[in-house]
Amino acid sequence: MRYETTRAAATQPSLTLRGRAQPLLTLELADLPETALETALQERLSRSAGFFRHAPVLLDLTALPAAAAARLPGMIEAVRRTGLVPAAFQARWPEIERAALAAGLGRMLEAEPGQDLAAPCTRRSALIIGEPVRSGQTIYAAEADLIVLHSVSPGAQLLADGCIHVYGALRGSASAGLGDDTQARIFAKIMDPERLAIAGLWLGAEEIPPEWLKRPAQLRISEGWLRFSPLP
Template identity: 40%
Template sequence: MPQTHKTTTQLIEFKGTTLPVVVVTLRSLQPDTLAEAAKTLFGDDEFFDGDAALLELSHLVDVPEADWRRVKQVLRAHGLNVMGVRGGNEELRQTAAFAGLPTYAASERPPHAAVADAAAAPPATAAPAGRADPEPPPTLAAAPEAAPTLFIDRPLRSGQQVYARGGDLVVLAAVNAGAEVIADGSIHIYAPLRGRALAGASGAPDARIFCTRFYAELVSVAGLYRTFDDGVSRELAGKPVQIRRSEQPGDAGNKLIVELLRTD
């Protein structure tokens, strides 16, 4: 009789993937206050399409006991699925964990961090008697790794999303209404922007958005949003613009500026 071979189905498989995550910086955990602020930003309808969200808690001060269930409901009403938190004090992170929101460590590295290359230093030698030890030769620092830049040269249709993790995003075709472009760094769009653009997604306040023809639905830099439900003003519509956070210290630095970009 012919032998039969039984195949075993692998019930669990692991595959690496990259998922876009929106970092939501909160300055209040009062559900009613958050609901009002979210309604001002996004209206009454769902704005996001089930995007994963990470709550940044480092800007909270003197926080009362958080009602995490209601906080999640407020954001879910606008299409955001809260997956966890980062920052904040230990007590706040513990209450979030009890509510099913784990803590995620910030992924940013110090801007001027360098790794000493021990292999580049010559071996140490003993100094002759009666003489001071010579100063050790300086160690060589590894060259900082250049941040990757993602280039997109095709139009993005409604429902499509592109995320440049860890670097800048350059778009050479139209971002149509309902499409979304996200970058941890800055975003450069050399075409019409009719959808949404979110720069500094990992919290970089110096990120910017540059666009040659501006008709956006929403723009954001490091968590500060501005929507255009009634359309872009005549002064900005169809013109080259840049979007940045205010460079003024204090509360004024929490303002998002949309201004014409001088090209001459």
């Protein structure tokens, strides 16, 4: 009987841990009172029309002084009340790290020694979408560029670890460079989006200069800022 139990247990599927990087928003917390932090974050997120609701985030706590450790649980709860889901953290001071671990956050894993984070990742062939992208649809090109041959409706979401190309009107949201690829770009034949993002930097519709709306344009990161330019 003992042998049969052991044998049955041995046939159970095992758990698998993978080291593959996943897209994760980073939120840098300033040393603000809990109420002020929540108000500022709510104001910022109100421009995204619920895009970030329930999104897991990495809390960058490196700007917090060690003395802020006692207030950190309240700050984390303030972030949760905005609809974000704090999942992991980075910290500078041991006091902040201990407080974050006690609050249930995971420590962000560091790269293994010798790992070249600057080396370009190996990407798959581009994901090509040959029909219009409807409102409510979300399309993610993992480790690849995303090419849409038609238009993208309001309320649709395009996500890609690489670049995003839209050969019609881009009226939904587009997030390129999800793996922190600052070289990624967004191209659109008609640039009229609800939201744009590259490698964690983003713009709401109201922040896009009018001169770049409803015309062929591309978006890239230059000197730490999102910048528009015409298509060649």
